[in-house]
Amino acid sequence: MSDKVIETTGLTVYYGKQRGIKDVNLTVEQGEAFGFLGPNGAGKTTTQRVLLDVIRPTAGRAAIFGLDSQAQGVQLRRRVGYLPGELALYKDMRIDRFFEMYEFLRGANGAKGYWRELAGRLDLDVGRKIAKLSRGNKQKVGVVAAFMNRPDLLILDEPTGGLDPLVQQTVMEMVREVKADGRTVFFSSHILPEVQAVCDRVGIIRQGELIATQGIEELIAARLNRLTMVFDDIPPAATFDLPGVSETARTERSITLEVRENLPQVLAAAARHNVRDIETHNVSLEDIFLDFYGKGDGGNHA
């Protein structure tokens, strides 16, 4: 069996003349948690819907476990748990009846009644009617439905939306357990610290195009160094006028720089001006994400 759990090749979707996604080439390996990032309308949900054959590609192919998402959709969906971003449930049903129906329709996959354990973990009262649930409790129902047959691949679109911080932690724990179990997670979220906490790699999609796919650690290491240097005599601004280096703050004694390239030259220049202290800042995925999107300059850094 292929180690590639998800593979898309030239995946393109147009809604009439409107762009959905364009030429998305993506691979997610067995056992990894893959974060899929992008602002609203970037194409995250479209990509997920194509993977599950909810919508069909205009061009290109998508496969899960080596199975074509269109031609072999039924076989592949047996192995997938999906939590959509816009969750809609049968309002007139009781939660336990809904889970029974869901288990009945999708097959338990050797995990019959597992939903009870999951509901207990999320403190979900399964005797209640779905219509009477708050947004957070409805989201819990969606989370349980996605996890309940112990799928080989979990596709989660904003899984912690509407949940309180404690339940968010529980859901993240559940995601880590899936990963620890050697199963695969395709994780889309706007909460970047959450993605950073559970994912090995991320794909960043912008205006329908996948602009970067990289391991989070590599991405952070490669993209940006942020340094604050303290001097006895502050050097002139031109000192660090190097390609890939920008000054973001300056006081009487210190300069803060963002360094993408030429780090050795920056350190050498600082040494010539009797630097007293250098402080490095941890760069978060959020910094990287904002960097990709260019903070208003059109985001052409990719």
Place this chain on the structure above:
Amino acid sequence: MPRLIWQELKFRRNAIIGWGLGLCFFPIVYIGIYPSVADQMASLTDLAIYQYMGMNLNTFGNWVGSILLVFMPLIASVYAIINSTGTLAGEEEDGRLEMMVTLPLPRWQIIVAKAIAISLALLIILALVAGVSLLVFGALQNQVETDVTGINIFMAVLSVWPLTFAMGMIGLFLAVFAPSRRVALMLAAAVLIIGYLGPNLAASTTALEPLEPFFLFSYLDSSGQAIREGQWAGDMLVLILAGLAALALAIFFFARRNLTVGVWPWQRPKVARPHSAVQPPLIKE
């Protein structure tokens, strides 16, 4: 598949009870009052409105036919189109259909399960009305001078099923074809109204006569003779075939469409052919 059909039927439980009891109003009231209004009814037959609507009320058989094979099928068809357009287009609009199609079920099964559930729901509703009609007629039989039997009435009510099945399947097809539930329901209502009024218009207007075969209600005979002898099997077959054709179209279009996009078929993107393995893209941009 049986699981899915059972689930779809369970979703319709309240509707079956509600519409079934509601439609029982027709036999309870109209058969129930017949002994006391029989003489007046015979005199109403000459009124133009009744003649225009093809109603003849001068015998018990004609009276029952006018109610159970004219108004009752119309109301049952309203249920059929509301239910069938709501089950697909409605679920698609509120997002529930997305959850359903991401289950390991082929799309044709989803449509066929819904079609069977709608058909069974209609049959259960009509069987309930037929049973109540039989009971009401049984209670009043000795007060009515007629050669119509209880079984005739029971079978007459059940004979409405092919018409409602056809309407339900047309509704299902329109739900798949049209961009929204509202449009699908509007179109289905237009088909129903035209199908209902059409036969009488065609009968009274020579220019419309050639169109008569296209009006679904022209395949349901509402005369007293139809109550006594049953509907013509050929007409029933036409209605069932019309329903099956609409179902086939619904399956065809549903298998090829995107969900939650809300556009007409000709506005939908041209879809790449499925393949058993990942291939290079068809279009390189």
